[in-house]
Amino acid sequence: MEIDKEKCVGCGNCHAVCTMGAISLDEDGKSIVNQDQCVECSVCYRFLKDERYWPWMVRAIRRVLSVCHLGYLADVDVCPTGALTPPVLEWPRSLRGMFSDPTIVHPGTGIYGRGTEEIKSNDVTGRLRKGEAGLVVEMGRPGIGAFLWDIEKVAMALARLNADFEAKNPVTQLMADTRTGKIKDAVLNEKVLSAIIEIKVKLDRIPDFLQALAQIQKEVDTVISVGVASRCLPDGSIPHEEWVRKAGYTLSLNGKTNLGLGRPLFKETEK
């Protein structure tokens, strides 16, 4: 994101809205974006309504009020002068928007933002089958963001266990080599709001992968939201529960359930 200094009146509303805390007041009293930290999520631009006031008028009113020791507190969801300006992003910086802005369709998945269908359409895609589990490792969430160099560390640690990276996943598509988990050098310095490493494992290998994750988590400077999924058994029970408990981890009370109402229903005999 960029801020038009001709328009900005330094109200500071965009500072709090920024998901990465990347906007601050510059020495000239106008807001400035730390471009290294900005992940191009554009929430500031979408959320703050442009009031279309003339900048000179806002500044003049403020000066008058300050002479009288008064201040003006704008509504929290406005940009009085429409100073926020989304830039045209070029590769590899455009990758930040693809992963961080949920209103952008990712060209590699056809899905908005960094997401994947994972188990949400498993009843029709058969992405996870009997005896398999999906491990979703979301780097940077919640609210911290992640550089691709940290994401690569985790991907490479999981790859050492012969991880089966999901092909229809935006992180997998950035890999130079899915056997090693190495991510393309050109994008390693980019930061995203979050990115999901998605792998498929045999149920009995869940403990191995969680152990690898437990080791590598100490080497990254961001948070990781971890999830595990599987296809339910005919009685509705969840097969991955046993293996997660065996590995010594606690399962959340809440989670996601695919009701199986999609059609055509995937049949296990299909390839």
Add this chain to the structure above:
Amino acid sequence: MTNTLHRQGKAENLKKDFIVFMTTAAGINREGSASEIRKFMRICQKYNPINMGNVKSGNIYQDGVEVEEFIANLGEGAGCTAVFADLDTVQRVVEELIQADLGISINISGLLDEVQECCRKAGITRHSAEHSLGFWGARERLPERETLEINTLCGHGMVSFNLIRKMIEYVKLRRLTPKKAALIMAKCCECGAFNPARAEKLLEKIKKGDVTPSGKPVEE
């Protein structure tokens, strides 16, 4: 996307937070899904959801949105979302969705045992399930518990920690009511998964002093 998987809170809060969403599958049933998406949303709307939306069109709390028009304008896409505050309502929604036989995958995020019971009562067996294993890595960078609880109501992370802290401050200073502050935050969440009723309740508790923001990260 693991959008609604990592919502934080105690069981008593999570009992009032169910997200029902439809997800189309590319190359299988996404193409030509506009009519099913609209039918799904109309069914949900009958049961007074707390929030509704999809990332393509935004949510019902955004400026100038009229719900009927919003639904009528929904097109083909990845899916859509509706949030409900109790299991009984979810039960009725699920039963009507089964009747409607839309042919698109339906998921529910919420307390897994309760959703399982809902499936049993509706006469279906759940197909797949997913658990959160919590937050790993640099947990010391996470904010205080109350901020995290509100932040995770938007899985895309569109409600920043700083905005939540600002809303808490404004509520304590009576510059905003808890309801108004919750609705402001809901506007940020494009897909409509944010539960403004939960956020409002938490802000009310903070205002009354029933919950004192710890100011400490969740790890401590």
